[in-house]
Amino acid sequence: MQFLSFFFNLLEPVFKLGQRWLGTSRLGWLFVGPNLIVFGLFTFLPILINLVYATTGGVNLMPAQRPYTGAENFQILFECRDYLDLSSCRKDVFWRAMFNTLKFSVLQVGLMVLFSLVTALVLNRKIIGRGFWRGVYFYPVLLSPVVVALIWKWLLQSQGVFNAGLVALDMPPVEWLTEGGWAFFWTVFVSIWAHMGFYTLILLAGLQAIPGDLYEAAQMDRASPMRTLTRITLPLLMPNLIVVLVLAAIRAVQVFDEVFVLTGGGPGSATTFIVQFIYQTGFAEQIHLYGLAAAASLSLAVFLILLTLAQLRLTRASQAGQKVK
Known part of the structure; x- marks a missing residue:
């Protein structure tokens, strides 16, 4: 305590000087200024750099060596003769990644919300070992996505635990990760298993906030x-x-870690999602097309902004509806 008192006494002249120069109303900027600088360097500056790459071409990494091309990268991504036929698109891999991402998001989010709601309703009841089961369901959230994917890959690979069990039962092994339908199924399943505990916790907190008198009256x-x-x-x-x-x-739109380790985007492009397309286009392929990757990432950013705005609108509408009632 004496050390803290001595430390703050040393800073007192600095605070008084800042108050004299900035005034009381603007003194807060002295405290948030360092955070704003760090936030700007690691958030806003990369966005501006990404915009520069999206509007330039070539394979050079340095922005000064890249010629300005305007919206050409976006035109390459979105150019299709028939949007119902993905093979007619100039960058068909991009559209397959978009389709896979949309399909994954609908299935994963729908099932995630349903299972999380059911689990929260069960864990909110007076059951034996309720604290233990709450910890069990939340435990996968604490694991790294890479660790989760490696565990399930060990279980699902050709010589893995699941196939060993099938062979022991005199059943033929299944190519869980090299057959398109099964690979997509397991990406959805593993993602739900890994993150369901977090959303269950949010719903459980909401259930516990509901007054018990309402249930007694019902x-x-x-x-x-x-x-x-x-x-x-x-x-x-x-x-x-x-x-x-x-x-x-x-989170579903941004999925990458688990799928990249689990299936690598395969077989073929069956589990290639938009973030993996960005990674492959900009870094993994032999010719690094930074402009196309940047354009795809900006398209993804616009979609995420729209989702955030939708959340704000739905939240305000829900709050307004509750006030009216």
Whole structure:
């Protein structure tokens, strides 16, 4: 305590000088200034650099050596003779990655919200070992995505644990990760398994915030469990559900780590998603097309901004609806 007191006494002249120069109303900028500088260097500056790469061409890394091409990179990405036929697109891999990302997001987010809601409802009840089960469901969230993918790859590979079990039962082994349909299924499953605990925790917090008097009143009125769920639980849980829905959608669109380690985007392009397309185009392929990768990343950023705005709009609409009621 004496050291802290001595430390703050040393800083007191600096604060007084800052107050004299800046005034009381602008003194806060003295505290947030260093954070704003760091935030600008590592957030806004990379966005500007990315915009420069998206509007330039060539294979050179240094911006000064890249010729200005305007919107040519965006035209290459979005040029298609028939948008219903992905093979007619100039960059068909980009559109296949977009289609896979959309398909993955719809399936993963829908199932994630459903399973998280059911799990939260169960864990909110008075069951034996409730604290233990809450920890079990949240534990995968603490693991690194790479660790999660390596664990499941060990289980699912051709000579893995699952196939060993099938062989022991005199059943033929299955190519879980080298057959397109199965590979896509397992990317969805592993992603849900790894992140469901986080969204369950959000919904569980929302359930615990609902007053118990409402459930007692519903019980006195002899309301059925389904009616209680649809008339009390879900309406009051809607703000949390909207947050879970949008956060899960943003994470699903940005999926990369688990899929890259688990399947590498294969077989073929069956599990190639938009972030992996950006990585492959800009860094993994023999010719580094930084401009196309930057254009694809900006397209993804616009989509994520739209999702965020949708979340704000839905949240405000939900709050306004609750105030009216």
